[in-house]
Amino acid sequence: MEIEILEVDDREGRFMLSGSTAAFSNGLRRGMMAEVPTMAIDDVNIYENGSVLFDEQIALRLGLIPLVTDLDSYVLNCDCEEGCTSCQVSMTLNVEGPAVVYSSDLVSSDPNIIPAEDKIPIVELKSGQKLYVEVVARLGLGKNHAKWQPVVACGYKNKPVITITECDGCGECVEVCPKGILSIDESTNKVTVSDEIECSLCKLCEKACYLDGIHAGSKEDVFIFRYESDGSLPADKIPLLAVKQLREKAEQFIEGLK
Amino acid sequence: MEINILEKSDKEIKVEVVGEDHTFMNALKAALLEDKRVNVATYDIEFPTISDPVLHVMTTSKPIPILKAAAKRLIKQCDKFSDKFGKSIEEKQ
Numbered sequence: 001m002e003i004e005i006l007e008v009d010d011r012e013g014r015f016m017l018s019g020s021t022a023a024f025s026n027g028l029r030r031g032m033m034a035e036v037p038t039m040a041i042d043d044v045n046i047y048e049n050g051s052v053l054f055d056e057q058i059a060l061r062l063g064l065i066p067l068v069t070d071l072d073s074y075v076l077n078c079d080c081e082e083g084c085t086s087c088q089v090s091m092t093l094n095v096e097g098p099a100v101v102y103s104s105d106l107v108s109s110d111p112n113i114i115p116a117e118d119k120i121p122i123v124e125l126k127s128g129q130k131l132y133v134e135v136v137a138r139l140g141l142g143k144n145h146a147k148w149q150p151v152v153a154c155g156y157k158n159k160p161v162i163t164i165t166e167c168d169g170c171g172e173c174v175e176v177c178p179k180g181i182l183s184i185d186e187s188t189n190k191v192t193v194s195d196e197i198e199c200s201l202c203k204l205c206e207k208a209c210y211l212d213g214i215h216a217g218s219k220e221d222v223f224i225f226r227y228e229s230d231g232s233l234p235a236d237k238i239p240l241l242a243v244k245q246l247r248e249k250a251e252q253f254i255e256g257l258k
Numbered sequence: 259m260e261i262n263i264l265e266k267s268d269k270e271i272k273v274e275v276v277g278e279d280h281t282f283m284n285a286l287k288a289a290l291l292e293d294k295r296v297n298v299a300t301y302d303i304e305f306p307t308i309s310d311p312v313l314h315v316m317t318t319s320k321p322i323p324i325l326k327a328a329a330k331r332l333i334k335q336c337d338k339f340s341d342k343f344g345k346s347i348e349e350k351q
Contacts, residue, residue, distance in 0.1 A: 001335065003342040005350045015346070017339075023288030024335055030281040143279070236347050240340055247336035249282040250329040252259035253275070257322055 006197075011228060013235040016159065016197070018222045025156055025223045031242030034143035037076045038150045038232040039067040039089070039113055043136035050097075050129040058123060058133070062093075063147045065103045066116040066230040067137055071241075073112070076139045089113045089137045097125030106135070113137060116231025150238055154227035158218035160199035166213030167191050173205035173214055197224055264312065271321035276310045279303070283311045289328040289335075295319050296328075 006014040017025060044059040051058065078087030091108045095101045104118035125131060142149035162182075169189035174182045181199060185192045191214065193199075205214050229235040260276040275283065283301045290299035298316035303309050317324050 001338045001342060003339070003346045005346045008347065008350060015343070020335075021288050023285045024332075024339075027281050027285035028339070030279075035281060239343055243336045243339045243343075246282065246285065247333055247340075249259065249278065250286070250332040250336070253261070253282070253286070253329045254326050256259045256261035256275075257273075257326060 006224075008236050010234045010236075011231065012226075013229075013238070014224070014226045015239070016222065016224050017156075018159075020221060020223060022220075022223075025225075027246050028239065028242055029154060029156055029225070031246050032151050032154050032227060032238055033149055035141060035245040036150045036233070036238060036241045037069075037071065037139045037141055038148050039069040039074070039137050039139055040145070040147040040232075041065065041067070041091070041135045042138040042140065045134045046132075047134065048130050048132040051101075051123045051125055051131050052129075053123050058131070061122050062133070062135055063145075065106075065120055065122075066232045068112065068114055068116050069139070069150075069232045070110075070112045071139075071233075073110075074139050076141075083136065083138075087138060091135050091137065092133070093122075093135065094132045095125060095130070097129040098127045100124045101131055150229060150233045150241075151227045152230055154225075156223045156225045157201075158220060159222035159224055160196055160201055161217050161219055162193045162196055162199060162205075163215045163217070164191055164193075164213060165215070166211045168211065170210075172208040172210070176204045176208040178202060178204065266321070268320060269318065270316050271314075271325070273313050273325075274310050275313060278311055280311075283313065285332055286313070286328060289332045290315060290324070292331065293324055293328060295324055 001020055002018045004016045006016060041062045044062055046055050049055055049058060075086055078084060089108060089110045091106045093106050095105050101122040103115035103120035106115055108114050140148035167190040169184055171184050173191060174184055179198045179200060181193055181195045182191055183194060199216060201216050201218060203216050206216060229238060262274040264274055265272040287299050287301055290296050295318045296315060301311045301313045303311045315321055
């Protein structure tokens, strides 16, 4: 197994996993989406809602706000019954119109657990309207509700391989390629591939080539992952957290067989 | 993880893995099929939203050590991934 990081910052990641299987890659992808815990608003107490939206719409919009998550200070399955400082964070939101209520208006009791984005609009208030709510955020899993997913647009593909067997430099495939990764080499008058992994395997080049000399295939044991974090967790940590969950499951399976 | 052994003989086992889904079961199935002693390894989730997966394995020797060995191989894969991923991230930064 080899891993090459293609690009990573705190919001987006792209890496190439070679020498693996589709089953492991899919376990990793599903793990990233559904098994990594994040913080999200789960309980909403509405004291005053003078806005044009119904209470439940406000509650849904609050729930979908991504919160910066601190997995070291909070636990997912707490033993307490009524909620304690190690499993939940309370926040208040008190805005009087005329104003647009943004995610940054949430006042958190823990300065580390705050909305990942400041400018997420919740509702627009006209003059005389007021919104006063108290919310409780908890850790949860993406398999229970999408608000607890740490990633959006998470997926993988096999590594594309473009092989050129015959070419007379007609340039038909270059014109038709939507990704623009083919070009004609001036010196040899033959087609060359510049950025192979960008290929989407649309196979338009195969159709365009009257010599049947270009073939777009893929490598079965090499996977290119691409994912975006919603801001709740840093993008370089999410695959590690997902694989940790998968490992824990395997350990518990061995334990359960005893 | 709660595991219910539904059927068991010297060369066959059926276990219900409570609370799991394709994430773990498919990876485990693939790990089982890497073993030459395994003839058949498959799982079934009868009804997607309410059923627990049932793993069905047919082997040439006692099945439980084979299941454990497959889970251990999966753990090794995970460790390798964590190790390599951590190193590549460090190199990148």
